[in-house]
Amino acid sequence: MDLNGVGFLGAIIIGGLAGWLAETFMKSNMGLVMNIILGIIGAALLNFVLSILGFYTGSGWIVYLIVGFVGACILIALGRMLRRG
Numbered sequence: 001m002d003l004n005g006v007g008f009l010g011a012i013i014i015g016g017l018a019g020w021l022a023e024t025f026m027k028s029n030m031g032l033v034m035n036i037i038l039g040i041i042g043a044a045l046l047n048f049v050l051s052i053l054g055f056y057t058g059s060g061w062i063v064y065l066i067v068g069f070v071g072a073c074i075l076i077a078l079g080r081m082l083r084r085g
Contacts, residue, residue, distance in 0.1 A: 006064050014061050015039030018068030025069075026076045035072075042071025 006014055019035030022042070030038070046067050050056075 006061050010061060011040055012036060014064050015068055018065050019072045021069050022072035022076060026073055028076055038072040038075050039068040042075050043068035046071035
């Protein structure tokens with residue numbers, strides 16, 4: 001998993017923050033552990049998709065936070081669609 005130069009501990013902290021921001025933005029209630037998971041997985045998946053499409057997301061904690069936030073929002077939206085469908 002590519003951590004964009006933030007390290008494992010940094011990925012956990014930034015992933016938790018990104019997941020919390022996504023949870024707040026999407027108005028869901030998932031808890032701290034799920035926030036961290038959504039932030040890290042969201043960042044990793046969106047980073048992977050962007051790299052396949054030829055986009056370079058750069059490195060650093062701000063980029064990881066933005067990509068994690070967007071990725072976590074996408075995962076929350078997908079989870080909602082799967083629950084309804």
